Amino acid sequence: MIKKIKKYATTNTLVIFGIVLGVLFGIFFPELALKQKMIGTAFVYFLKMLVVPLVFASIFVAILGLGSIEHLKRMGLKTIGLYVLTTALAVTAAITAMDIFHIGKHVSSSGLTYEKATTLAPFSFENMILSFIPSNIFHALSEGQMMQIIVFAILFGVASLYLVPKQKEVLNTLFTAISEAMLKMAEWVILLTPVGVFSLISYVIAEQGIDVIFGLYKYVLVVIGVIIFHGLVTLPAVLRFFTKINPYSYLSDVREAPIMAFSTASSAATLPVSMRVTEEMGSIDKKTASFVLPLGATVSMDGTAAYLSVAVLYIANLAGVTLSLGDQILLAITVVSLSVGVAALPSASLVMMVIILNQLGLPVEYMALIVAVDRILDMCRTSLNVTSDLIVTKIVDEFEKRR
Template sequence: MRISLNTQIFLSAVLGIALGLLFAKMGTQTNGVKQGIYLCSLLGTLFIDLLKMVLVPLVFTSIAVGVANLRQHSQLHRVWISTLGFFMLSMALAIVLALIASNWFQPGKGLSLDLFQGANQDIAAKQMSFAEFIAGFLHGLFINPFTALAQSNVLAIVMFALLLGIALVMGGDRYRNILVLLQEGLELMLRMVGWIMRLAPLGILALLAQLLASQNMAVLGSLAQFVAVVLGTTLLHGFVVLPLLLFLIAKVSPLRFFKGAREALITAFATSSSSATLPVTLRCAEQHLHVNPSIAGFVIPLGATANMDGTALYEASAALFVANLAGIELDLGQQLIVFFTTMMAAIGAPGIPSAGMVTMVMVLQSVGLPAEAVAILLPIDRLLDTFRTMVNVEGDMVGSLIVQRLVKEK
C-alpha cells in the first residue's frame, strides 16, 4: 500500500525530532554527530533552495493569473477589500492577545541583564525611525519589476503582478494571449512543485534534526517564562482564534481545515519560511481545501508577505519582555505605539527564517527601548520562529477560505 505524502511528512517530522534529540544527547562535538549535522544541513538547505527556486515565478504568475481570472472589476474590488480586511483583523487580534498575555504574566521580570553580555550583538539591521521605516516600506513597493524579479523582492513582485492582473482585467480579450501564456507558466510551476514535494519528507527530517541538535538548551531554560508565554499565545491564536474566525465567517469545520492544511503547516514548522512554504500552501488550499484557484492565487501569495499573525504576536511580546528586562514600564500610549509599529513591521518582514529579528529593532526603538536588547532573543528565536511561521501560513489559508465565502455571499 502506498503511503500518502501527508503521512510521509508526519513520520519524517517525528523521526527528525528523535534524531535531533539523539544528536544533542551524544554531543554536537562528536565526529559522527558533526558529520550527521553537516549532512542534515546540506539536505535541508537543498530542499529550501529548491522551493525558493520556483518561488518568484510562482508568485508572479499566480497573482497575475488570479487577478486576471476575476474578470469583473467589481469582483476584484470585493476580493481586495475582503483580503485586506481579514489581514488587518487577524493581525490586530494576534497583537492584542500578545499584549494582554505579556501584561498579565510579565515575562522577563527578575532575569539578570548580565545575559546581554554573552550574547551576540552583531545584528545586521538598519537603525531607523518609524517615519523612515514607513517611507522605506512604501518606496520598496514600487521598483523596477526586473530588479524585483532578479533580487527576489517578493513584496514588489506582488505589487507589479497585482497591477498587471488589473490591466489584463481592464483590457479584456485584447490581452488574451498574454493571459494564456501566464496560465501555462503557472501550470509549469505547479508541476515543478509536485516534483520538489517528493523530496519534502527527507528535507523536513533533515531540517528538524539540525534544529534540535544545535539549540542551546541552557540559554533556553533561563528564558522559559517568556518562551511559555509566546508559545502559549501563538498556539492559542493558531488553534482557537483563527479556527473560530473560520467557523463563524466561512462556516468551515476546524477539523476539516486542519486535515486539509496539515501538509503546509508541517512544512512551515520545519522550514520557518512562509515564502519557501508558499508552493505547498497553494497546493493545500486549492487541492485539499477546495479554494477557487483565482482566490487562492491572490490571497495566499499576498498573505505570505503581508499577513504575519505569528510574527506580529512575537514582536509585541518581545517588546514588552525587553521593557521588563530593562526595568521600563510602558504606559498605554507607548503600548499603542507598539501595536501599530508591530503591525507595520510584520507586514514589511520578508517571509524568511528569523526575518522578524530585523524589524524588531524598529519596534524597540519606537518606544525608546535599547536596540541592543535584541541580542537576548537570538538563542531562542530559531525555535520560536518555527511556531510563528506555522501560524503565519495558517492565517493565509484561513484568509483564503474566508475571502471566498465573503465574495460568494456578496
C-alpha cells in the same frame, strides 16, 4: 480524491517522523547533524526556486480570472481587511499574556551586546512605502523582492483587463501554463519533505542546543502559548464566525502547510505547498488561492506580530521599564503596521524588533539575550503565519462562492 488523501496522510506521517528523528539526531549526534546542513538548505532552495514565477503567474492569472476591476476591488479589500484583523487579534493576545505573566522582571541582563543594531538605518514610513514600488522589475524578480513583485503583478494584471479579448487569452494561456508547471515541480519537491525536515530540525537542535531553550523557558513558553492560543482558538473562531464551517476539520485537511512552514521557517518557501493543499484538500477555488495566498505570504504575519509584541514587552521588563496603556496601544499599532513590511524570510522580524525598540526608547542591546532562541521560535511563528493565510483564504473563498 481518496488517493490524494492517502498521499497527504502518508507525507504528513513521514514529516512527523522526520521531526522526531531530527530532534533525537541533533541531540545525540550533533557533529553529524551540523555537517549535513546542506541537505536541508538544498530542500529550502528548491522550494524558493519556485516562488517568484509561481507568485507572479498566479496573481496575474487570478486577476485576469476575476474579469473586472470591481471584482478585484471587492476581493482585495476583503483579503487585506481580514489579514489586518487577524494580525490585530494576535497582537492583542500577546500583550494580554504579557500583562498577565510579567515575565522578564527578575532576569539578569548584564554584559549584553548586539553589534548589528547600530548599523540599521532609522525607520521611515516614506521609505517603507517607496520600497513597495519596483524601480526595476527585473532586479526585483532576481532578488526575490516579494512585495515589489506582487505590486507589479497586480498592476500588470489590471492593465491586461483593458486589452482586447484575443490578447488577454494569449497572456492567460501563457501564465496559466507557467503556474501549472510550477505547481507540478512543487509536487516533486514535496516528496523530499520528510528528508528536508529531518535535516533542518537536526541542524537547529545541534547548533542551538536544548539548554538554550531551558535557560529562557518562561519566555519561550509564553511565545509558544500565545501562538498556540491564536492558532487553535482565535483563528478557528474567526473562521467559524464568518463561514459557519467546522474550522478544525478544515485545518486538519490542510495541516501539511503549517508543518512545512515549521520546518522551513519561511512563508515564501511554503507557498507552493499551501497552494496545492488548499486547492486539493481544502476545496478552495484556484482563483481565490492564487490571489489570497501569495499576498498573505508577504503581508500576513500573525505569528511574527505576536512574537514581536511578547519580545518587546519582555525586553522592557528586563530593562525595568514599565510601558503604560498608551505605550502598549502604540506598540500594537506599530506592530500591526510594520508586519506588512516583514520579508517572508527566516528571522527578518529581528530587524522590525530594532525599529520598534528604537521607537519606544528601549535598549536594543537586550536583544542579545533572546536571539539565542530566535530560530526555534521563528519556526513556530512562521507556522502560525501560514495558518492565518489558510484561514483567510478559506473565508474569502466562502464569500466568493456565496456570490
